[in-house]
Amino acid sequence: xxxxxxLIGRDLKLAFxxxxxxxxxxxxFVMVAVIVPFAIGPDRPQLTRLAPGIVWIAxxxxxxxxxxxxxxxxxxxxxxxxxxHAGLPLEAVVAAKVIAHWLxxxxxxxxxxxxxxxxxxxxxxxxxQTVLALLIGTPALVSFGALGAAVTVGLRRGGLIAPVxxxxxxxxxxxxxxxxxxxxxxxxxxxxxxxxxxxxxAFSPFAAALALxxxxx
Amino acid sequence: MTLASGHLGSLGMAAMNQPTLASEAFQPQLxxxxxxxxxxxxxxxxxxxxxxxxxxxxxxxxxxxxGKSTLLLALAGIVRPDAGTIAGAERTDLHLLxxxxxxxxxxxxxxxxxFWQAMNGASGLTVDVALDAVGIGGLGVLEAGYLSxxxxxxxxxxxxxxxxxxxxxxxxxxxxxDAEGEALLGRLIDAHRQRGGIAVVxxxxxxxxxxxxxxxxxxxxxxx
Numbered sequence: 001x002x003x004x005x006x007l008i009g010r011d012l013k014l015a016f017x018x019x020x021x022x023x024x025x026x027x028x029f030v031m032v033a034v035i036v037p038f039a040i041g042p043d044r045p046q047l048t049r050l051a052p053g054i055v056w057i058a059x060x061x062x063x064x065x066x067x068x069x070x071x072x073x074x075x076x077x078x079x080x081x082x083x084x085h086a087g088l089p090l091e092a093v094v095a096a097k098v099i100a101h102w103l104x105x106x107x108x109x110x111x112x113x114x115x116x117x118x119x120x121x122x123x124x125x126x127x128x129q130t131v132l133a134l135l136i137g138t139p140a141l142v143s144f145g146a147l148g149a150a151v152t153v154g155l156r157r158g159g160l161i162a163p164v165x166x167x168x169x170x171x172x173x174x175x176x177x178x179x180x181x182x183x184x185x186x187x188x189x190x191x192x193x194x195x196x197x198x199x200x201x202a203f204s205p206f207a208a209a210l211a212l213x214x215x216x217x
Numbered sequence: 218m219t220l221a222s223g224h225l226g227s228l229g230m231a232a233m234n235q236p237t238l239a240s241e242a243f244q245p246q247l248x249x250x251x252x253x254x255x256x257x258x259x260x261x262x263x264x265x266x267x268x269x270x271x272x273x274x275x276x277x278x279x280x281x282x283x284g285k286s287t288l289l290l291a292l293a294g295i296v297r298p299d300a301g302t303i304a305g306a307e308r309t310d311l312h313l314l315x316x317x318x319x320x321x322x323x324x325x326x327x328x329x330x331x332f333w334q335a336m337n338g339a340s341g342l343t344v345d346v347a348l349d350a351v352g353i354g355g356l357g358v359l360e361a362g363y364l365s366x367x368x369x370x371x372x373x374x375x376x377x378x379x380x381x382x383x384x385x386x387x388x389x390x391x392x393x394x395d396a397e398g399e400a401l402l403g404r405l406i407d408a409h410r411q412r413g414g415i416a417v418v419x420x421x422x423x424x425x426x427x428x429x430x431x432x433x434x435x436x437x438x439x440x441x
Contacts, residue, residue: 006335010324017323078317081295085308086336216295 003088004096011100014073021069025062026108032058033116044121051120052181055130056137056174058116059109063141066105067166068159070097070149071212080153081216090209098146098205106138129181133193137177140197143204144169150208154215172196243383243413244271245305247292252301254284254291261287262437265301269433271383271413274406276420276434283438285419286315289386292417306384309338315388318373322362326353329361330375337380347378352401366393374405385409385416391424400425 015022036054037047074080074097083093110131117127147169148162155161173196179189252265261284269275277285290296292306293313320329330344341347348354351371356364364372370393377385385406391399403425406416410431418424426432 003336003338006332010321010328010332013328014321014323074319076317077319077321078315079319079321081293081315081317082313082319082333083336084295085293085311085313087309087338088336217297 003086004092007083007088007093007096008100008103011097012103015100015104021066022104022108025066025105026112028065029058029062029109029112030115030119032061033119037119047121048123048126051117051122051126052130052133053178054120055113055116055134056177059106059134059138060141060170060174062109063105063138063145064163064166066101067145067149067162070101070146071153072149072159075153075215080212084213084216090212091205094146094150094208094212095205098142098201098208101146102139102142106134106142109138110134126181133177133180133190136180136190136193136197137173140173140193140200141170143197143200144173146204146208147211150211150215153212242271243381243415245310245383245413245415246270247303247305247384247415247417249292249303250301252288252291252303253299254287254296255299256284256287263300265435267433267435269415269417270431271415272410272431273415274410274424274426274432275415275417276424276432277417277437278420278434279437285437286388288437289313289315289388289417289419292384293386310382311384311386312337312377312380312382313386313388314373314377314390316392318369319376320361320369320372322360324361325358326361326364326372327357329372330379333376334379337376337382339379341381342378344379347375348372350378350405351375352398367395367398370394371398371401374402377409378405381412383414385414385418387416387418387420389420390418391420391422403427 033054040046040050071080074083084090086093113127113131113134117124122130144166145162148166151165152162173193176189176193176196179185180193182189248268250266253263254261267275277288279285287296291298292303293311294306294308319333324332326348327344330347334344342350345354345357348357351374353368353371356368361369361372374390390402394402399422406424407427409416410428
């Protein structure tokens, strides 16, 4: 367990030392929300109606942007090979890295959502629900992302292929994530998003570890 | 030279401070039979057979590209052999040291080492003692990115010391090391063998090992 924590701690430390990387994602997230009102016009009711969808799109795109970092650096400096001899099984190594990646790429976005709420004239109730939806949905996005990153870690231009690979997988997350915010949808969408997120988060370390083992050969 | 013997002294002292470590000898048994590895279309080696007992060192020699590193990766369980069996090389029993050191330039020297100690188990020397033992004792607070390649190699060697594991797989361990560093490497391998450890070393240089008994050489690729 201490090895698990040490790995998360190292990845967080590296993310903060590298300085702007996590900040870049947040900036991108906010920027999408800044340009949308200019693109679709300053019609407040319309903005409010579109706001949840825009937040999801912004979150999805900025998380795709950070995806490549998940395994590539560790692959290039040999850490990934050496981690296969660690006291932890590779599946646990992947799980720790996914958790760290969520903390670095998804949590800052959640903290930045109040800015988006202001820019997109969301009500506070709507904002609260959006944060809840992101909180449930982003682990699924990160987990699908880990899968894409693991499959493409051996490819030189994998950074471009991984998003294309995981796009179809992530669409259900988007559908139910936005569906949660529909006042007519009831709790069905919420429950389905929770189920989806739990299943993906539980399975992705095994699938990603398998992909990494094959990539190592 | 005086500096070098000082480092050896601190290593010996550390072993005395931890009696469980000194008394707990390794009992590894690494046996390989019928090992055949292909890379793509190319057959690197076929039907390799050897057995290593506690205290043995196997030197892998041969020209570049003949499969020395691949053999080490196969022993490390990274590359799957096409045929044959490798027995005794459990995942958590071995240390792999190759040209990729797994060290992060943005972490300090001690942070790097502490991380690998946490990952591989704190069964060996403490971080400070291990850094002293490889001769970079004063550099713990420095970011690893500032180290020279020889110092990085010493830090990579320190990773083998903080977690005690019976099998060392070393790929060109003396690369980037100075003469004093090579002597240090020889002493570390000797100390490892005295505790019953096994080392498989791919190298172009002769290692300065004190005791040549139990040192075997495997020449890959026919005439080397």
